Amino acid sequence: MTTTYAVLSEGLEKRFGAVHAVRGLDLAVAEGTVCGVLGPNGAGKTTAVRLLTTLLRPDAGSARIAGHDLVREASAVRRRIGVTGQYASVDGDLTGRQNLRLFARLHRVRGPAERADELLDRFGLTEAADRPASTYSGGMRRRLDLAASLIRRPDVLFLDEPTTGLDPASRNRIWDAVRDLKREGTTVLLTTQYLEEADQLADDIALVDRGRVAHSGSPAQLKALIGTYAEVVVAHADALAKAAAVLDQLTGAEPSFEPERNAVGAVTGDPTLTLPRLVRELDAAGVPLLDASMRPPTLEDVFLRLTDRKEAVA
């Protein structure tokens, strides 16, 4: 079976004057999957979404969204997508209900009033339906945004940082909504700065850095890319150097220290390096070992390694 891609872009470029915001973006999102576009601030995530949702015209490159050419068939693309972001929001001067009815009308939905009520109910906004959207809390506002982009059951939903600035409860509601959508067969492309969000929701992750996709794959593949993190805790600080030397010899990777915990660790890609072997080697070298562990790297480790950043974004 061949994969059908809901989003397929090749070499998308966008400049704003001297700023080369997106430089050759290649993205492939299989139909019915959730793709997390992960990257630090300024990596070009938002520009990428604005390009893919017809809000900006690319300077070069091409893309097909739900089978339609992004530039030549922009209005067909617009019929198949939903967009929610810091920019594509709702009208604060209108009530929640008025907003959804308006968007339903603009989408040529039959029975705009019914569709609006249905979505208000689904996102728990019925009680607040007749208040101006400007009086909504951050979480309610984001749910209304999301409802507005689901008016016509889009084939592809773009969510630009859907949970930035939300409290955990509101964030979980949005996450649940995304999972529901995926279950219904909607393809979702979401950008996020939160590694946990990508890990929780995404089938595939595109790590974006400096305007292009630096790496992509499933969270497990990305983690496998950088190997396993072996960490040992020693009885006293004097033993750290000796433990580091053993780790260096076993992994060939530069150890990283956490002196306040008397811990030192290193990443290894060697499948023969197991926990018993690690412990044996350390013991043989006379390291006073208190604890040793081997854990798969977190997305944060991946992020730090693959984007060359000094620190993680979240």
Added chain:
Amino acid sequence: MSALAYDGTAMLGRQLRRVRNNPALAILTQTMPITMLLFFGYVFGSALAMPGDVYRSYLVPGLLVATAANGIMTGMFQAAQDSHRGVTDRFRTLPMSRAAVPLGQASADLVVTAAGTVPFLLVGLAVGWRIEGSALQATAAVGLLLLFRFACAWVGILLGLASRSEEAAGQLGSATFMLPLLSNAYIPTDRLPGWLRTLAEWNPISAVTTALRYLFGNSPVPEGAAWPVAHPIAGSLAWCATLIAVFAPLAVRRYARGER
């Protein structure tokens, strides 16, 4: 075209609903000319060579047109507010007519202005202004006034979409109150020095004001004025047609392109 009509009507409804949800701003902008009529009519009017009631009668059409010219400011402010709020970007991602958003804004503005004209004219009647021509001519005067407002709204929408921020739009917009000062809206232009008179009479506000004064039968077309004032109806129509023909397509294009 039917898509534009449908989407435009939806956007007109949106703008009117906004006014209904938050009527304070509309009421404020619509009562402003009444305040100005009373101030100018009684404070300035008492210092002018013209008798007060004659001046107030002269002032009513002038203030109507000056208020219509404020459509630039209102249009700018609303367009800038919308485009920086992000709801405009959602509209851009919808499969709707590209012209519907600015058209809806300009049409809603027209409805609000038409409604605001009624109380203003009632106050005008109370301070001595009368319709001295035929009913048909008076209707034509109101039609011309609204056409001019529509044209000004498009100028404002383009400037609003092109402005960097809401604040910038607000500042530039408030500068438009100067426009009627250099016209015959408040004072006759015939005693201005030559070049200033020419400038004032080529101000579109002057042509439309003269046309209204003529159609309401308040005062005759002045002698020896520049062409748009000497032929006020043709001059007004020409100005409105030019403004709409230039600014409406530019505003729609600017909106559709959407890049700042």
